[in-house]
Amino acid sequence: MTGRDGGADLSPIGNSPVVVLVRPQLAENIGAVARAMANGGLFHLRLVAPRDGWPQERAWRSASGADRILDAATVHPDVDDAVSDLHRVFATCPRPRHIVKPILTARGGAAEIREISRRGLGVGLLFGPERAGLDNDDMARTDALIRYPLNPDFSSLNLAQAVMIMAYEWWLSAAGENGEEEIPARVLMTNETQVATKGELGNFMTHLVRELDACGFLRNMPKRPGMVRNLWHFFERGEVTQQELRTLHGVVTELALGRRLRGRDEAS
Template sequence: MTGRDGGADIGPIGNSPVVILVRPQMAENIGTTARAMANGGLFHMRLVAPRDGWPLERAWRSASGADRILEAATVHETVDDAVADLHHVFATCPRPRHIVKPVLTARGGAAELREMTGRGLKVGLMFGPERAGLDNEDMARADALIRYPLNPAFMSLNLAQAVMIMAYEWWMAEDATPQRTLMTNETHVATRGELDNFMRHLIGDLDECGFLRNEQKRAGMVRNLRHFFLRGEVTEQELRTLHGVVTELSRGRKARQKDAK
C-alpha cells in the first residue's frame, strides 16, 4: 500500500503532535481522520491494534489526497509501544472516569502542545475506538485529558470530527489570520484622497441642485455625509460607481431643465 501517486501536497511535516488511534474499527474512519489531520497541520499517525489490520484500501479512498499520512502511519500492538518515544501524551475523553488528572479544553490542550513542541519535545494525542472511546488503562498512559466543551445534552462525535477539533485548535494556536477582513477582490480600499475627490464631486452637485441651500445647516450636513463615507472601508470601485450615480443624476436634472424651457 506504499508508493502511491496522486496524493496532495499537504505541507511540511515538522514536529507536530502524533495522532494515536487506539483500536480503530473502520478503514473509512482512519482515512477521514488523515484528511482532518492534514487540514490542521498534523502529519504523524500511529495505529494501535486496528480491528481489521493495516493497510486497508478503503482508508485511502476516504482520505481525499492525504495519502502521505496513511503511507507513513505505523502500527503498534499496544498503547505503551505507541507512546514509548514520546515525552508527553494527552488523551481525549468525553468524560473523566474516576481518574485524577488535569483536564484541558481543546484550545488549552493545543496551547500546551505548542509550548512543548516549541521546546523540541515529542508529544502525542490519543483517540479511542469509535464506539466506546479510551478505557481507563489507556488513559492511565496520558499526562492529561482533553475534554471538548460541547452541548452536554449531545456530545456524540465520530473519530474524524474529534480529531478535526484538535487539528483546528492546533493550527489556530499559531495562526495569524485576522479575525475580520474585507474582501476587495480586484479593487482596493479607497484612500482619503480618493474619498476627498468624491466628496468634492458630490458636494458640488448638491450645491448646484440646491440641496445644501440652508447655510446654517450646510456645514453639519456636509460633515454628516463625510462621516457616512469614512465610517466604513469604501472601495475605489464603489466610489467610481457613486461618481457615476452623481454624474447621471446631475445630467438627468439638467436635461429635464432644458426640456422645460
C-alpha cells in the same frame, strides 16, 4: 499497502504532534482522519489495535490524496506501546469521568502542544474509538485532557471531525513560524482593487456634497453640518474600496446629469 504513487506531496514540517487513534473501528474513518490531518499540517499517524486490522483499502479511498500519511501509519497493540517514545500526551475527551487532570480547550491545547514541540519534545494526541471514546485506563496515560466547548444538548462528533478541530487549531498556532505569514482574525477581500485612501474618500465626499447642495438636499442650513457629518460617518464605517468609490462617483454624476436634463425639459 505502502509506497503508493499519486498521493499529495505531504512532507512533515517541524516537530508536529503524533495523532494516535485508539481502537478505531472503520477504515473509512481512518482515511478521513488522514485527510483532516493533512489539512492542518499533522503528518504522523499511529493506530492502536484497529478493529478490522490494517491496512484496509477503504481507508485510502476516503483519504482524498493524503495517502502518504496512511502509508507511514504504524500499528500498535496498546496505548502504552503507541506513546512509549513520546514525552507528553494529550487526550480528547468529551466527558471526563472523575479524573483529576488539567482540561484545555482545543485552542489552549494547541498552544501548549506548540510550545512543547518547539522544545523538541515528542507530543501525542489521543482520540478514542468512534462508539465509546477513550476509557479511564487510556486517559490515565495522558498529561492533560482537551474538551471542545460545543452545544451541550448535541456535542456528538465523528472521529474525523474531532481530529479536524485539533488540526485546525494546530495550524493556526503556527502563525509566524516557518516563514508563514501571520493569520489575521479578519481580512477584507478586495480582489483587483484596493482600500481607498482618505484623500480619495475626501475627493468623493466633496463631489457628493457639491451635488447635494446643487439639488437642494442640504438646503436646511442649521442641519447641514450634521447631515454632512453623518455622510462622513457612513462612508468611514467600513473600508471603502477604490472601485466602490468609482462606482459612487458615477452614480452621483448620473443623478446630477439626470436632474439637469429634467430641468431643461421643464424649462422648454
